[in-house]
Amino acid sequence: MNTDFRDYDELTIRAVPSSAALSREYQETVKKITFADYEKLPYADSGRYLKKLSLKLNKREYEQIRVIKLMLTPEKGWVGYVTEERAFREITEQGGAVPTRIIDLDDNIGIVGMAMEPEGNQVVYSAAVFDVSDLDIIKELRLDEHKDIPIRYANLQGFRLDGGRGIQHITDENFLDMYPSYTQDGKYLIFCSNRLRPGMMDILRTSADGRGGITNIYTDTRGARAVYPSQSTDGTIAFAIYPKDWRKPGEVQIWTIGGSNHFPTQVALGIQPKISPDGTHIAYIGLDGNLWVAGVDGRGATQLTSKAQFILSQFKKSLRDVELAQFKEYEKQGTLLRHYHPYSFPSWSPDGKHILYTSMEGVDPTGRPNDNIYIMSVDGRNQQQLTTNGSVDRYPMMSPDQEYVYFMSNRGLKWAIWRIRAPRGIN
Known part of the structure; x- marks a missing residue:
């Protein structure tokens, strides 16, 4: 120069x-x-x-790891797309606490939903496998190419927390079985799938061990896709509906069926609904990207967080080059909340008094907002950040005794399921 x-x-x-x-x-x-x-x-x-x-x-203290993320699109249904996420070599939290690694996950799969059995013996997740024979192909792709990666299939898998039997395959065949959730008695799994209608998604049920066949729970007769199902003790199922002609996240609806409600009923607008164990409330991500909670009938909707837009603005400031160009393109399209999630994946403590969720409120050691695990009371008070590593932490689940929180993370440069102790006073 x-x-x-x-x-x-x-x-x-x-x-x-x-x-x-x-x-x-x-x-x-x-x-x-x-x-x-x-x-x-x-x-x-x-x-x-x-x-x-x-x-x-x-x-770098971290690596930019190429990953294939799944996204539901109006035009093509479920597709995989290549992006990069930071993973730090260090596995400990910033305060020095050391989490426990439970099980490593395959590099060539995408995790689409995760659930813990009510008794705490098993964790089930959906593993999407892609039509990519060589992972080096993914490493060489330009992020601005926006190349779709075909999904070969997504099946339900599980593993016992005591380490027995290895990985159990609960569903198989070339279908998309996604977002599993246990019934409160632990006997069944409900999930969304395209088994009945190619290109669509319906709510299905199977036994928790994969035996006994698959039962149809809900099919939308208007050509919509039903996803993110969860069921309460009284049998009420909450789920999200993507209408036939939806284009933006703000058009996605939250519905319930079953329990005391005999007919499908729309109760809110948003994504990723999770019904409380007793069936009285639904936690979900609202149109504004924030975490909300409402009564199971949709009444009393309460905004629990308010920083979604601020988080996105701070995240944008941390981007450069291709990453920044990607962000600006999604911003122009009005689809930011389809690609970036300031708050995501709410779940409930077994006693129904607390909500766990993923949030980008915290920052990594470089100052960039990143996914960490948080918990708060159902009324929005007593918010606590549970993980501070700097890597990506998602899908929080609390053990039945409320002693531990399980989650998925790429810390240590490898996707795995981890466990930390729950905050004092929760149990």
Whole structure:
């Protein structure tokens, strides 16, 4: 770089990695230099009028890990798309607490929903497998290509928390079985699937061990997709409906069926509904991206968080280059909340007094908002941040004795299920 200091009082010199592969391992170095600093620099070998400045690229504390995320689109249904998420090498929390790794997850799958058996013996999740024979293909894709990755299938799998029997395959075949949830007696799993209508999603039920066949619980006769089912003790099921012609997150509806409500009933607008164990409340993500809770009939809707737009603005400030261009494109399309989730994946404590959820309110060591696990009382008070690692933490679940919180994380550069102790006073 050649420059003339007579034109500037101070220069900012930025050294960046020379390739996308190196940028995932090394971070840019920035140095401000004044004319006085310039005078002290040694001359370059090529001549006495050139000075030499050496900048060292520091190795990142984290890696930008390529992942395939699943998204429901109006045009193509469920698709996979490639993005990057930060994963820190360190597995401990910022305060020094060390979580327990429960089980590692396969690199070539996408996790689509997770649930814990009411007795706490097993965790079930949906594992989506993609039509990608070589993971190196994913690493070489440009993020701005927006290339869809075909989903081969998504089946329900489970594992026992005592370590027995390894991974259990609960459903199979080339269907999309997603977002499993246990019935409160632990005997059945309800989930959404395209088994009955290709390209659509219905609410189905199967026994928790995968035996005994699959039963249809709800099919929308208007051509809509039903997703995110969960069931309470009295049999009420809450779920989200994506109407036939939906285009933006604000058009997604929350419905209930069963229990004392014999007919399908719309109760709110939003996504990711989770009904409380006793069937009196539904926690969900509202149109504004914040966490809400409402009565099971939709009355008394209460906003529990208010920082969704602020979080997105702070996240935008942390982006550069391709990531920033992606954000601006989604912003222009009005689909930010389809790709970025300031709050997501609410779940309930077994006693129904607390809501666990994922939030981007916290920041990683570089100052970027990132997914951490939080908990609050059902009235919105006593909010606590439970994880602070800097990596991505999602799908929080509390054990039946309310002693532990389980979640999925990419800390340590590997997707896995982890466990931490629940806050004191919860149980």
